[in-house]
Amino acid sequence: MTLRVLIVDDEELARLRLRSLVHECEEPGAQVVGEAANAVQALSWLAQERCDLVLLDVQMPGADGLRLASELRRHEQPPAVVFVTAHPEHAVSAFDLEAVDYLTKPVRRERLQAALHRAHDRLRARGAAADAEPVLVVNDRGRVTRVPVSEVLYLKAELKYVTLRTARHTYVLDESLSELEERLGERFLRVHRNALVARRAVRALERRAVPGDEEAGREGWAVRIEGTDEWLAVSRRQVAAVREALTAEGV
Structure with a gap:
């Protein structure tokens, strides 16, 4: 894997030196493919x-x-x-942003070589993690089942349990909705205090009467779930966030 490198520095001489150092580093392979003098140019x-x-x-x-x-x-x-800088006092902030390394100027080739190795290893690990299909492990009537996250339509807290719904099955989990939300990340959207919905599974946002809503008998906001006839209530405080997410997703 040859690393494609972008150099961002407002000093032309600093960019020139970094380009030269990258060229001198033999392993892992690295190639400078672009330069920028500021954040706007970089973006x-x-x-x-x-x-x-x-x-x-x-x-x-x-x-x-x-x-x-x-x-x-x-x-x-x-x-x-x-980060490549003459100001070492920013190191803590840099690593809070999950920087691979923090090099101080003038940069030595050996230090840059080590940073390239770290970047290569992190990117390789990220690729391996992305290739693995994430699953939720469900204990269903004494049988352990691995449910791919890509099949989950929604998770809904009911009494002491959380219901997991796919297009074909319904499972019961012992984990809390908050724990699941943290594990599943941005692929799922909180629509109500008791429900997480896969972003890809949301097909409409409408005002309608929703059975089981905390304001039963009153009209409220709800989302329709892909592949089912089901609607889930959307709490008032989540409507703006849901609408924004749907617009971003192009639904």
Whole structure:
């Protein structure tokens, strides 16, 4: 794997030195595919191109490197980040942003080589994790079943248990909805205090009477679930977030 590297630094001489050092590093293979003098240029470049690693200065005009790194974490497949700076006092903030490494100027080739190795290892581990299909383990009537997360339509808290619904089956889990929400991450959307819905499974948001709503008998917001005739209540405080998420998803 040859690392595609973007250099972001407002000093042209600093970018030139980094380009030269990257060229001198033999393993893992790395190639500078782009340069930017500030965060705006970097984001513009990334909107059109792809890189595996960003060598990023901290102090730059406009948005600094820490803000840019924070923005990059929101990308679906964020590049690894190595900070390259003359200001070591920012190291703690950098690692809070899950930076691979923090190099101080003037950068030595040996240190850059080590940072490239770390970036290569992290990206390889991320790829292996992405290839593994995440599952929820369900104890169903004494039989242990592995349910792929990609098949889950929603999870709903009912009494002491959580109901897991797929297109074909309904299971009961012992875990709390909060624990499941933390594990499942952004693929699921909290629509109510008692329900998480897979983003891909939401097909409509409407005002209607929803059986089982805490305001039974009154009209409220609800989402329709893909592949079923079911509607789940949406709490008033979650309507704006649900609508925003649906717009972002293009539903």
